[in-house]
Amino acid sequence: MSEVHLLGGEMLGWSDLDGTHGPGPVRGPGLAALLSVASGRTLVVGPHDPQLLDALPSADLTVLVRGLPDAEALAARYAGSTGVRVCCGSPEKLAGTTPYDSVVALDGLDRLDSVEGTQLSWGAVFDLLVSVLRPGGRLLLGAENPLGLHRLLASPSPSTDSDWAALAEYDDTRPAGPARLRARLTASGLRIADTWAVFPSPVAPAALIGTELLADPDLTGFLQAVLSDQAVSSHEAVSSHEAVSSGQAVLGDGGGRTRDPATGRAGTVPAAPPLADPARLAGSAVRNGIAVELAPAWVLLGERLPDPPTSADQPAARAHPEAERAETSPPAALLVQDGRLRQVRRDPAGGWRFADGETVPSGRTVEDLMVAATLRRDLPAVRALLTAWQSGAAAGIPADAVVVTPAGTWHGPAEATGPMSVLRRLASRLVDAGLADLWPAGELTAVLTTMSGREPGASVDQVVGAAAGGWRELLTDRDRLARELSEARALQDWYERTLTEREDEVKRLRRIVSLLHGTPTARAGRLLLAGARTARRTARSAVRRIRPTD
Amino acid sequence: MHHANHYYGHSHVLARYCGLDDRDPPRIHGYLQHGWNIGDGMAYDHEFVPGVPLFLWSERTRRRAWSLGRRQTYVVGSPWAYLLAMEPDGPQRREGTIWYPFHGWEGQRIVGDHDRLIDEIRAVEPGPVTVCLYWQEYRSTRVRQHYERAGFRVICHGYRGGRWRDLDPGFLHRQLAELRRHRRVASNRLCSAVFYGILAGCEPAVYGDPMQLAGEAPIWGGQPRIRRQWADLHGPQVDPDSARVLAVAELGADRLLPPAELRRLFRWPEPADRHQVPMVRDAERSEVAR
Structure with missing residues (x-):
């Protein structure tokens, strides 16, 4: 087993990767494909599915996690890769290390802090990551949207073990909304190369859609179809208690069961129904042009601008990664459809195309x-x-x-x-x-x-x-x-009334039929009797009316 | 559902269109509009059962009914438009005018001057005139003779039918045969008959003393509103093309349903011979499809 570099602040009995203390690591083929933008000396911070790490260049790769079991599992996984260095501890220990060509933080900045170390704000961690990014280097940053569809429509959920000091949107240093987030990156000397909106969950996205593509009104139908795709919108995918198959594989915790985050016990957690169908709201958001604002999360690709040209060695420093990434312009959208990953790029002739050449339909x-x-x-x-x-x-x-x-x-x-x-x-x-x-x-x-x-x-x-x-x-x-x-009951009442009416009519008609039925003698007798009865009734009622009431 | 569904043989026409036995049409699960009106499509004294759908002639009527609080309203088009879709117009000669003096319904009485109306008809109509009276007025020898003495042919299409009794499945057929004999259709009030005539290929006219029902309270704006809203259809001479557009819309001739849909909506059974199709002219079929 290769060595785990303990930085200090490591959590001994803690795992983010096995999904027992929270939603598990960020994962999925969409995010893995996005990692092609990373190159050169690379740093990964926070819980990432090992399959994502596999997609990164391993010649000089540093992975930082806070739980020791996670670090040990990763060290075992990359035991044969000499270029991979697994670190465990608090992020503040990164300060002052040799700058990186690429920094990957797809899980965002919330699950870096250790219980042992200083509780860093979002802004502090962000500044730290930018400080270890070489001029010209790339930062791939995930950021959950506190007002995303996944939260907006979620029933209240209990805190997980990792929420020991979860400030979320009350962290004043966290830029609120995609516009301020982008402004924050720009203010820190990063040029924003791309922004993707992430659906349906920040940790396991099935669709990463570039903001430019998402804003194209011609694609309303296509985007609505993508976001209402059961694979993308299914409640299971939104659920934060999803089984983390790859994480479990790393830690040998098989069985595919979920664990109750409240108790830590294994068992099936019934997912609470959402307040409304997220796919419907997503479709409406697309129609109204605010799908970016309501996305559960965003992924931003920032490039650190070169420092002011003071030294002569700057062109040399830039040459290496720039040349390497010339052909890796990131896709405009990454979609998991029918179990396979599809990439969308802008068509130089106009419009958008899938990687296989098929045109993305407008309409x-x-x-x-x-x-x-x-x-x-x-x-x-x-x-x-x-x-x-x-x-x-x-x-x-x-x-x-x-x-x-x-x-x-x-x-x-x-x-x-x-x-x-x-x-x-x-x-x-x-x-x-x-x-x-x-x-x-x-x-x-x-x-x-x-x-x-x-x-x-x-x-x-x-x-x-x-x-x-x-x-x-x-x-x-x-x-x-x-x-x-209530309508059926009203109708039933009406039927009852009509039935009674018709029955009375049938009775009356039957009497007439019976009077007119039989031999002439019998008919005459019955008519006579009926006449006599009627006469008696009439006489009685006349007597009643005439007789003085006392 | 409602006895008015069988007025004028409406349900019979629709049963035939649906490929069912038109001698004994099944019950329509809903209220079928039985005359052109400027309200919610139903008679003003109609008793509603909640949730029972309203089957209306035109989209305009449906919008109006909705705005008046009616729900479960569906536009199916008028039985007249279905009848015309099934009965192709022959190359017969059309002559003169069929004139429908405004009538009341059972229990209503007209206040107006028949003589003055006759003078106006004479002044306007160049050819022979057929006056079609409501059955009540037709039975009144005094009223009938009034028009007969003026040299008009006096007819009656029949009795519209009572509460499931004395139904007259031939009513609309007789009306269609009469309308197709005439070049013009006219009345002193814009009414179903004028729209029927337009759809049957007559040039329309609405003129003369509109008369009053004894104690008539104008509902939904009454005659003044009709004259304002459908001004183009009033006068001794009316542009037949624009009149046809209006008649198609008011009678829902552009909204006819295919037989299968109509059966589904009325909750009618499938015909015994499932492949039986109604006799629809090719030209009308395309209108139905639209």
Whole structure:
């Protein structure tokens, strides 16, 4: 085992990587791909998934963690790599070390402090990292958004063990919002090369989207499709208690179980439902141009500007890393779709392209067009859209994942499922969006199916409810069901009244039929009797009226 | 749901369009608008059951109904527009004017001067005139003779139907046959019949003493509002093209549903022969598709 360099302030029984004391390390193929921007002598601070470390140049790599078990596990992992140096302790011990070409802090600056050392503010740690960055060197910095979708819509969660002094947004040195964050980097002598918005969780992002791409209004549909992708938006991905498979692999803590952060005991932690479907709000944020502001986190790439040209050796100092990174211009977006990583870059000819050459579609999603047409009550447009969707190649792809370009071409990145399930999903999402009352009660899937030109079979689920499972959607659904129930009761009352009316009429008609039925003699007898009864009733009531009441 | 759904044979026309037995149309699960009006599409004395959908003729009526607090409102278009979609217009000769004097409904009485109206009709109409009376007025020998003495042909399309009794599935068919015999359609008030006539290819006109119902309280703005809102349709001569645009919108001829959707909305069964399609002219079919 290679040696762990103990800097002081190390936490002996602590691990950030195994996920028992918090959300585990930052991880995922998107972040790993982003690490291609690092070069030369590299420093990594904070809990990073070892798979991310694997993506870094190992010739001169320093990794700083605060927990000793994590440091030991990493040292074991890189035992054969002579260029890798694993340090353990408080970040302030880094001050004064030889500057680095690249500094990586994708987890942000909150999980660097040790309980033993000085409790550094965000600003202090940031200044420290900039101070160990060589002029011309690159800083890859993650920053969680206290107002991100993942927090905005999360039910209150208990503190984890690592929150021993979590100031979060009350740390006055932490720049609030993406604009101030960028300004802070600029003020510290960094040129901002790129900024990515991170979805759906700061620690395990499935989508890193460059702010320039995110601000392109032509891509509204594509971005909404990306952010409503179940892989990107699923509550499991948002949950901070997700099992950390790679972290567990490092520490040999197999089994794939999660541990309750409150008790440290292993067990299944039921995820609390979000206040509202994060994907829906993300889609709305994209439409309103504030997706960057509401992103759960941001990753910034800053380049430290050269010091004022006082020494003659500056060009030599810059030459090495600059030449190396000439071809590594970072992608505009990194997306995990259908289990594979896709990179998007700007097309020199205009627009955006995937790495495989496919054009990123501009336009709106079928669902977006559908909702707009529904709100306009333009049923012919709704019908045309549903029919075109269900008679085309995208029939089995959810409406929120299909983008219709202005030229009329259809793009569906997701894997196809059955037409009935996507129609049911669309119905549920319309219910989630609070549009149920624009459609006949209780039959939305069947109506959509019929409008799309298909025959709703017996398998059509007549009852469509909220799908997203957020409190907002549940309340919307509850209100809808309450309304439908009261309407059903009113209707039942009406049926009862009508039934009684009709029964009375049937009785009357039966009497007439019975009077007119049979032989002429019998008919005459019955008519006579009926006449006599009527006469007696009339006489009685007349007597009652006449007789003085006493 | 409501006996008014069967007025004028409306449900019969729609049942036929849906490929069902039009001799005994199934119950429509909702309230079907049965006449053109400037309110929420329903009769002013209509009793509503919450949650029972309203099936309205036009988008404008739906917007108005929504603004008046009605929900569960769906535009399906008028039965008349469906009838026209199923009954192609032949190359028959059209002549003269069919004139609909404003009528009241059961229990209402008209206050107005029939003689003055007759003089106005004579002054305006160049060709032969057919006067179509409401069944109540038609039964009144005095009123009928008034128009007959003026040299007009007097007809009646029939009885619109009562509470599920005396239903008249042939009403609209007779009206269509009459309208298609005439070049012009006219009335002293803008009403369903004028819009029907426009859609059936007649040139419209609205002129003459609009008359009053005894004790008529103008609802939804009454006649003055109708004259302001649909000013283009008033007068002895009206531009037929703009009139057609208005009639298509008011009768929802641009909003007709395919049979399968209509069946779904009304909760009607599938036809026994599932592949039966209504007799829709090709030209109208494209309008339906739109």
